[in-house]
Amino acid sequence: MPHINLPEGLQGIRAAMAFRPETAKPLNELAETLLHAPNSLTPGERELIATYVSSQNDCYFCQTIHGAIAAAHLEGDEELVRRVKTDFGNADISAKLKALLAIAGKVQKGGKYVTAADVEAARQQGATDMEIHDTVLIAAAFCMYNRYVDGLDTWQPHDEELYRQRGQKTAKEGYVTMSREYLPQESSV
Amino acid sequence: MPHISLPEELPGISSAFAFRPETSKPLRELAHILLYEPNSLSPGERELIATYVSSLNDCTFCQLSHGAAAACHLGGNETVKQVHTDFQQAPISQKLKRLLAIAGQVQRGGKNVTRTAVEAAREQGATDIEIHDTVLIAAAFCMFNRYVDGLATWQPHDEQLYAQMGAHLAREGYLTSSVRPRLDS
Numbered sequence: 001m002p003h004i005n006l007p008e009g010l011q012g013i014r015a016a017m018a019f020r021p022e023t024a025k026p027l028n029e030l031a032e033t034l035l036h037a038p039n040s041l042t043p044g045e046r047e048l049i050a051t052y053v054s055s056q057n058d059c060y061f062c063q064t065i066h067g068a069i070a071a072a073h074l075e076g077d078e079e080l081v082r083r084v085k086t087d088f089g090n091a092d093i094s095a096k097l098k099a100l101l102a103i104a105g106k107v108q109k110g111g112k113y114v115t116a117a118d119v120e121a122a123r124q125q126g127a128t129d130m131e132i133h134d135t136v137l138i139a140a141a142f143c144m145y146n147r148y149v150d151g152l153d154t155w156q157p158h159d160e161e162l163y164r165q166r167g168q169k170t171a172k173e174g175y176v177t178m179s180r181e182y183l184p185q186e187s188s189v
Numbered sequence: 190m191p192h193i194s195l196p197e198e199l200p201g202i203s204s205a206f207a208f209r210p211e212t213s214k215p216l217r218e219l220a221h222i223l224l225y226e227p228n229s230l231s232p233g234e235r236e237l238i239a240t241y242v243s244s245l246n247d248c249t250f251c252q253l254s255h256g257a258a259a260a261c262h263l264g265g266n267e268t269v270k271q272v273h274t275d276f277q278q279a280p281i282s283q284k285l286k287r288l289l290a291i292a293g294q295v296q297r298g299g300k301n302v303t304r305t306a307v308e309a310a311r312e313q314g315a316t317d318i319e320i321h322d323t324v325l326i327a328a329a330f331c332m333f334n335r336y337v338d339g340l341a342t343w344q345p346h347d348e349q350l351y352a353q354m355g356a357h358l359a360r361e362g363y364l365t366s367s368v369r370p371r372l373d374s
Binding site: 003004005016019020022023025026027029030033034037057058059103106107110111112114116119129130132133134136137139140141143144145146147148149150151152153 | 192193194205208209211212214215216218219222223226246247248291294295298299300302304307317318320321322324325327328329331332333334335336337338339340341
């Protein structure tokens with residue numbers, strides 16, 4: 001049971017966001033910009049970073065839904081998503097993304113763990129300042145979202161098909177549009 | 190030196206905000222709602238939660254700037270210092286002590302928050318929204334702190350700078366930059 005009286009029938013962060021629509025708005029806008037809006041890193045790559053950090057933080061809801069969104073962007077390749085979570089060094093992804101995932105893993109442990117050598121390694125694989133910035137902020141943001149979801153002890157049903165379907169829809173429509181499913185209309189426009 | 194090419198002369202998160210205005214907007218709004226907008230917890234109490242979590246995460250810029258904002262709201266720096274060192278002995282309400290305990294659990298990880306800690310806060314009169322906001326403030330500062338340190342932003346040890354920023358944050362909130370261009374430096 002959640003630590004506070006959250007709306008029933010909504011999973012994970014959706015219940016917390018419906019409870020407090022005022023903070024849901026910037027939280028969804030941040031996710032939209034970092035993960036969904038066009039950028040030089042593909043949405044699939046950025047969702048993999050979010051999924052990896054959420055799995056390092058052991059947040060079931062976030063790693064499952066963002067893993068499903070990543071898979072939807074990556075032609076349904078759920079095996080690749082699993083591999084990135086458990087052993088990204090041997091996953092079939094670019095050397096640049098591996099270097100960025102290493103930075104994300106450092107951020108997850110704490111900001112000061114990121115070294116100049118980590119950043120240089122990413123740069124050598126062609127990572128731009130903007131891509132390094134966004135990697136750091138995605139990883140930092142998921143250290144927030146994961147704590148928010150687990151810190152309130154939200155309802156996180158283990159139902160892979162539910163996450164798969166919602167992942168496909170979120171990959172297509174983005175976070176702000178999806179939030180209209182559970183936010184009161186006046187605060188989602 | 191920062192890990193990426195951030196605008197010079199801007200300390201801490203201000204440089205990251207200037208580098209990426211698209212993400213600065215929701216980040217500023219989030220801080221503004223959580224810390225500044227009217228609520229049953231006073232802005233001073235909420236800034237103390239932000240300061241405490243930032244000190245646990247060892248983020249110089251965030252603990253000094255939010256500590257300065259808290260000091261402005263509370264009319265002095267003494268309580269801020271005591272919350273840093275041992276909040277149980279600080280001259281703050283029992284309710285805030287219990288909320289700070291929850292914030293400390295969130296800092297270590299969301300699953301560390303116990304039913305007992307939540308119940309203890311409730312016994313001191315904490316409402317669901319106050320518990321929610323405590324969890325989200327603590328979680329958000331686990332993000333802000335990592336953002337500031339993960340980019341290795343410039344964090345000068347300059348008390349006057351933080352005092353001026355704190356005054357701005359306490360007065361105006363978070364929607365606009367709290368850093369004045371420093372032409373004299």
